[in-house]
Amino acid sequence: MKLVAVSEWAGDDVANEISDERSRELVSFEVRLMTSVRFKCGLWLLKSRLMLITCDRVDIGFSPNNGIGTLTGQWKECRVNLNSLF
16 A cells, blocks of 8 residues: 655645654654545445544654655554544
């Protein structure tokens, strides 16, 4: 699985903090994902839900040679919430 930020705006203070952490080859992010899911419940009933996933600390290590980041180790804690779409 590959995740890419489609668009995101960050102020100068956030960009500077990321740059400082990246110089130490490790950047920590809070990751939030939102998706719609559908699943079958019983014989006929199809349910749709909005799934919200929040991971408090996801560490990305950066190579000093090429600047490519990779997930390092395990994230600390993620929460998953399912909400009705209707």
